[in-house]
């Protein structure tokens with residue numbers, strides 16, 4: 001029997017604890033005291049100040065399994081979800097960290113040993129990438145763990161140089177990829193590590209924090225360089241279990257099987273329904289974790305990301321023929337599955353259930369009518385030979401039917417059309433000037449009665465700085 005996802009998570013943490021790393025709990029997906037970030041998107045986020053030296057901890061090595069979200073800003077994988085086998089909105093990042101303690105040599109050895117000895121991956125299938133100028137890393141992969149030089153690929157700044165921000169700690173990265181076979185590739189002659197297709201799967205990224213960059217761009221070597229690594233649990237689990245899609249791993253199959261039974265749609269029956277099953281599984285995980293960490297649906301900031309994800313899931317439910325609220329049930333399966341690793345989430349399941357069902361009911365009332373309106377408008381646009389949906393209709397869907405713009409854009413794109421975004425903005429502007437008073441959408445910023453009072457109990461966040469109202473991704 002192959003290892004389960006839960007076992008792999010535990011084995012990773014145990015391995016690094018054995019190497020004198022302090023086991024640290026995942027921080028919330030809502031970053032503490034970091035207004036520059038909508039969601040925690042990597043394991044290092046909770047250690048930022050430790051890396052810069054502003055904060056001291058009683059340990060200089062740590063290991064975590066961090067809850068991560070990549071749905072905004074620099075890392076936005078939302079549109080990839082369900083379409084690629086390796087991207088999720090929510091995922092767990094396994095990591096080991098050195099705060100001025102060990103550096104490249106040990107990091108390389110730990111990672112290689114974990115993958116080949118602990119996980120039993122075939123070294124013959126592994127490739128590594130290093131930053132173009134990082135001769136030291138290339139040499140270490142060869143001398144310390146015996147990677148053949150032809151398996152070491154050099155990649156540029158875009159792929160393999162990491163920086164905390166415009167200034168501050170930065171340095172080269174090195175990634176471990178697994179060759180999943182030529183049949184998974186794009187078939188292009190130059191398909192190699194770093195290609196966007198599914199042949200070479202990036203498993204693990206090792207960041208070598210080695211310099212401090214100042215405002216002029218000058219890089220000074222750090223006196224005590226650090227290590228920050230991240231490996232997606234879903235990817236390593238699928239790989240170890242012999243699959244090329246994360247969704248075939250046991251972290252996802254119970255969730256997808258549940259939805260499949262609920263909808264009476266078999267897995268593997270048809271590509272479109274499979275996409276829906278995958279998206280729903282991803283989004284159910286995301287919604288459970290977001291609400292579990294205190295995010296409530298709203299028309300702004302984090303709450304709007306939750307609302308957008310939930311509404312996308314609701315629409316995929318309709319595609320599978322599910323009528324009425326269902327996502328809370330799927331989220332229930334998620335929380336059962338995650339119970340061992342996240343007991344706190346399991347304990348708050350009654351609350352999570354209430355929040356999700358209430359948002360599902362809220363949107364359910366207008367979803368079907370909105371979908372009907374949209375399909376009529378699409379048919380009309382097509383009949384007229386137009387390649388865009390007019391902005392007025394997109395705005396009406398947004399304003400009256402609660403369709404985030406990105407949801408409308410996704411549905412429209414599936415039909416091969418675009419949305420007239422300028423027209424949408426214009427309609428929004430007209431609406432705003434019509435209602436002189438502060439614009440309040442369709443009143444959706446107010447929580448339904450069942451949830452009123454939760455905000456005052458400390459749930460929900462009011463971050464407004466980085467996400468537009470509409471569901472467009474506006475952050476840099």
Ligand code: ATP
Nearest residue numbers: 070077086087088091202203204205230231232235
């Ligand atoms: P990719 O190139 O596949 O998008 P990345 O280079 O953006 O990945 P990193 O920022 O290096 O990812 O994050 C470290 C690790 O986290 C990756 O090597 C991968 O295993 C995992 N990971 C990154 N993004 C996702 C995601 N959206 N879903 C699942 N796992 C992810």
Ligand code: MG
Nearest residue numbers: 070075076077
């Ligand atoms: Mg990425």
Ligand code: MG
Nearest residue numbers: 159175202205
């Ligand atoms: Mg990458």
Ligand code: MG
Nearest residue numbers: 175202204205
């Ligand atoms: Mg990477």
